[in-house]
Amino acid sequence: xxxxxxxxxxxxxxxxxxxxxxxxxxxxxxxxxxxxxxxxxxxxxxxxxxxxxxxxxxxxxxxxxxxxxxxxxxxxxxxxxxxxxxxxxxxxxxxxxxxxxxxxxxxxxxxxxxxxxxxxxxxxxxxxxxxxxxxxxxxxxxxxxxxxxxxxxxxxxxxxxxxxxxxxxxxxxxxxxxxxxxxxxxxxxxxxxxxxxxxxxxx
Numbered sequence: 404x405x406x407x408x409x410x411x412x413x414x415x416x417x418x419x420x421x422x423x424x425x426x427x428x429x430x431x432x433x434x435x436x437x438x439x440x441x442x443x444x445x446x447x448x449x450x451x452x453x454x455x456x457x458x459x460x461x462x463x464x465x466x467x468x469x470x471x472x473x474x475x476x477x478x479x480x481x482x483x484x485x486x487x488x489x490x491x492x493x494x495x496x497x498x499x500x501x502x503x504x505x506x507x508x509x510x511x512x513x514x515x516x517x518x519x520x521x522x523x524x525x526x527x528x529x530x531x532x533x534x535x536x537x538x539x540x541x542x543x544x545x546x547x548x549x550x551x552x553x554x555x556x557x558x559x560x561x562x563x564x565x566x567x568x569x570x571x572x573x574x575x576x577x578x579x580x581x582x583x584x585x586x587x588x589x590x591x592x593x594x595x596x597x598x599x600x601x602x603x604x605x606x
Contacts, residue, residue, distance in 0.1 A: 404510040409449040409468060409492060410437050411505050413460065415568045418575055419450040419467040420558040421488045421514065429482040433503035438471070438482050440502070446471040449492060449509065452568050459505070465576050467491050468511055490514050491575065518580035520553045528584050532560065535591040539565070557584050566590050 412427075412434060419425045429438055441448050451466030469486035476482055492509040500506045520528070529548070536543045548556065561574040561583060570590050577583035 404493075404512060406495075407468075407492070407509055407511050408498065409447070409466075409507050409509045409511075410441060410502075411449040411451050411462070411466065411507055412437065413451055413453040413462060413505070415452055416571060417450060417452070418562050418571045419469050419486060419488045420561060420575065421467065421490055422517075422554055423488045423558045423562055424472070425450065425469065425486045425488065425562065427482075427484050427486060429484060435480060435482060436502065437504035438474075438484065440504075441471060442474065447489070448486070449507070450486065451494070452572055462494060462497075462507075463572050464494050465491055465572070466494070466509075467575065468509075517552070517554050520557070520581060520584055524581060524584050525553060525556075528556065528560075528588060531588045531591050535564075535594070539594075554580060557587065560587055564590070564594075566594065 417425065417427075429435055437448060447468060447470050449466050449468050452463045453460035454463055455461055468489045468491075470489055471484050472487040473485035474482065475484070490512045492511045495508045495510060498506045498508060532543075532548070533545070535541075551559065557580055561571070564587070566574070574583055574586055574590075577586055
C-alpha cells in the first residue's frame with residue numbers, strides 16, 4: 404500500500420477499475436476546478452461512490468485512482484475526459500480542505516500482475532452473459548467479446564452492466580478477478596429474471 408492524498412469525484416453508478424477507461428463529461432464548477440488542479444499536477448483523481456445524497460454525502464470505503472489519459476476543454480469551460488483506471492484505494496480519512504472539491508487520505512494498492520480465469524470460469528461467464536443479453540434485449544458482438552482477455556472481459560462487464568450502485572460497489576471490492584467474475588454471474592442471474600425495459604445495443 405502507498406499512502407496518498409487524493410482529490411475525489413463521488414459519482415453514483417460510475418465504476419472505474421484498474422486497466423479500464425471511463426469517459427466523463429465534467430460540467431459542475433467544483434469538478435471543473437478539480438480537473439484544472441489535476442492537470443496542473445499529476446493528472447490523477449479518484450472515483451468513488453457516495454453512500455447517500457446531499458451536498459456532502461458519506462462515501463464508500465473503496466474507490467479507484469485514475470489518470471486523465473485524454474482531455475478536451477470545451478468553449479464554455481466544460482471538459483470531456485477519459486480516465487484510465489490505475490489502482491484501487493481505501494479511504495483512511497477525509498481531509499479538511501479549502502478547495503471546492505473533496506480530498507481524502509487513502510491507501511493505494513500496488514498494481515499486481517494480470518490475473519486469469521480458469522477455463523470453466525470463463526465459459527460460465529460467457530454463457531451467462533449471452534443469457535443476460537438475450538433477456539434484456541441487448542445486441543452484442545460475441546466474436547469481439549471472445550477475443551478479450553480475462554481482465555478486460557470481467558472488468559468491462561462490471562463497468563457497463565446495468566447493476567445498481569451498491570452492486571457495482573461489491574464488484575469493485577472483489578479482491579480477485581475470479582471473485583469478481585462469480586459476483587457478476589450472480590448479479591446477471593438476478594437482473595436477468597426481471598422484465599426488460601426494451602432493446603438496447605452494447606458496443
